[in-house]
Amino acid sequence: MDLGFRGYGSEVIDGEEDLVAVDGMRKGPWTDEEDSTLFQYVSLHGEGRWNSVAVNTGLKRTGKSCRLRWLNYLRPDLRRGNITLEEQLLILELHSRWGNRWSKIAKHIPGRTDNEIKNYWRTRVQKQAKHLKCDVNSQQFRDMVHGVFIPRLMEKIRASKADSAEYSDPDDITKIQTSCNELTCESSWNSQVSPISSLTECAYSSTGYEYSEDNHNTLAEQGNWPEFEARPPGLSQRGWDEGGRFTGVQEWNEESLRMLRRHLLEEDF
DNA sequence: AAGGAGTCCAACCGCCACAAG
DNA sequence: CCTTGTGGCGGTTGGACTCCT
Numbered sequence: 001m002d003l004g005f006r007g008y009g010s011e012v013i014d015g016e017e018d019l020v021a022v023d024g025m026r027k028g029p030w031t032d033e034e035d036s037t038l039f040q041y042v043s044l045h046g047e048g049r050w051n052s053v054a055v056n057t058g059l060k061r062t063g064k065s066c067r068l069r070w071l072n073y074l075r076p077d078l079r080r081g082n083i084t085l086e087e088q089l090l091i092l093e094l095h096s097r098w099g100n101r102w103s104k105i106a107k108h109i110p111g112r113t114d115n116e117i118k119n120y121w122r123t124r125v126q127k128q129a130k131h132l133k134c135d136v137n138s139q140q141f142r143d144m145v146h147g148v149f150i151p152r153l154m155e156k157i158r159a160s161k162a163d164s165a166e167y168s169d170p171d172d173i174t175k176i177q178t179s180c181n182e183l184t185c186e187s188s189w190n191s192q193v194s195p196i197s198s199l200t201e202c203a204y205s206s207t208g209y210e211y212s213e214d215n216h217n218t219l220a221e222q223g224n225w226p227e228f229e230a231r232p233p234g235l236s237q238r239g240w241d242e243g244g245r246f247t248g249v250q251e252w253n254e255e256s257l258r259m260l261r262r263h264l265l266e267e268d269f
Numbered sequence: 270a271a272g273g274a275g276t277c278c279a280a281c282c283g284c285c286a287c288a289a290g
Numbered sequence: 291c292c293t294t295g296t297g298g299c300g301g302t303t304g305g306a307c308t309c310c311t
C-alpha cells in the first residue's frame with residue numbers, strides 16, 4: 001500500500017530485538033505492514049478505543065502508539081509538504097494568543113498535526129529567538145512576532161499573491177490585509193479569541209494607559225493610536241542593548257526595525 | 270570525498286483529566 | 291470518595307538526512 005510516506009526506516013530487519021519492549025510490545029518506526037493493518041482497521045471501524053485496535057488487529061503496539069501513528073501519519077486528511085506562508089502566519093498569530101497549545105492551534109490549521117506545528121515552532125521560530133538572544137516566551141519576542149515576523153510574512157504573501165490573477169494589482173496592500181485578517185480573525189473561531197491583539201495590549205502597557213474599550217475608541221478617534229507603529233513620545237530610541245540583546249516594544253524605532261529586518265533577511269526566516 | 274554540525278521530524282515519555290466501576 | 295483504564299497533550303529524544311567546511 002502506497003500512502004506516500006516520507007518517513008524513514010519503514011522496514012526494520014537488523015536489531016529487531018531492540019524494538020520490542022519488556023511487555024512484548026513493539027517500539028520504534030512502523031513498518032508498511034503495520035501501517036496497512038492500522039489503516040484498514042481504522043478505516044473500517046473508525047477512530048477511538050485505541051487499545052482495542054491493538055488487540056483486534058494483532059498489532060504489537062500500544063493503543064497510544066496506534067493513536068499517534070493514525071493522527072500524525074495515516075489520517076487521510078493530512079496535508080503533506082512544507083508549511084505554507086499562510087500557515088506560518090496562522091501559527092504565529094495563534095501561538096501569540098494561546099501559547100504552546102499545539103493541539104488547539106492545529107485544530108485551526110486543517111490537515112496539520114499538533115506534532116507538525118510543534119516541530120515547526122521549535123525548529124524555525126525558536127531558532128530565531130535564540131539567534132536574537134531573546135526568550136521565546138517573553139513579551140519582547142511576542143512584540144517581534146507582531147511587529148516584524150507577521151508583517152514580513154504578510155509582505156511575502158502579498159508578493160506571492162501579486163503573481164496570481166486574483167491579486168493583479170501588486171500595490172493594493174488592502175486586499176492582502178483583508179486576506180490576512182480573514183485568516184486570523186474569522187468569525188468561525190471560538191469566543192476565546194481575544195478582541196484585541198497582544199500587541200495592542202502591549203502597546204497600551206508601554207504607555208502607561210490601561211487598556212479599555214473606551215480608551216481604545218478615544219485614541220482611535222483621535223487618530224493617534226493606529227496599532228503597533230503608534231509610539232508615544234519619550235520612549236527610548238534604542239531597540240538593542242549593549243550585548244546585542246533585543247530589548248522590546250518600548251525601544252522600537254526605525255533603526256531597531258532596520259537592524260532586525262536586516263538580520264531576518266540574512267537568516268531568510 | 271569525508272566527516273562534523275545542524276536540521277528535520279517520527280515516535281516515545283510522563284503527566285493530567287476524565288469516566289466508569 | 292478511591293482506583294483503574296483510557297485518551298489527550300506538551301515536552302523530549304534519537305536517528306536519518308542535508309549542508310558546510
